[in-house]
Amino acid sequence: MTGDYLAPQPYVQLVRQPLLVAATAVGLLGAAVPARAFSVLSHEATIDVAWDRSIKPLLLARYPKTTPDELDCARSYAYGGSVIQDLGYYPFGNKFFSNLLHYT
Secondary structure (H helix, E strand, O other), rough: OOOOOOOOOOOHHHHHHHHHHHHHHHHHHHHHHOOOOOOHHHHHHHHHHHHHHHHHHHHHHHOOOHHHHHHHHHHHHHHHHHHHHHHHOOOOOOOOHHHHOOOO
């Protein structure tokens, strides 16, 4: 009987596949590292980081006669735009609305 190979029985394959899927899921979930959520301030911090390097030069190139007061106003609008998707996470906010803004 050398060289003869017995094919696995169908019920063995039915049991083996779910076990493999379950073991893979447990392995992936067990290897996941906890992540911290971003706060509203981190959204505003991205504006702070990009302001002098990217946003302000673009605004001045498009609108060369912009005053410092107008730039401050533009920065406040940029802050508002970065925070708008978090409105649902404020007290009495609508979480469904916030999820719509985050994931579209």
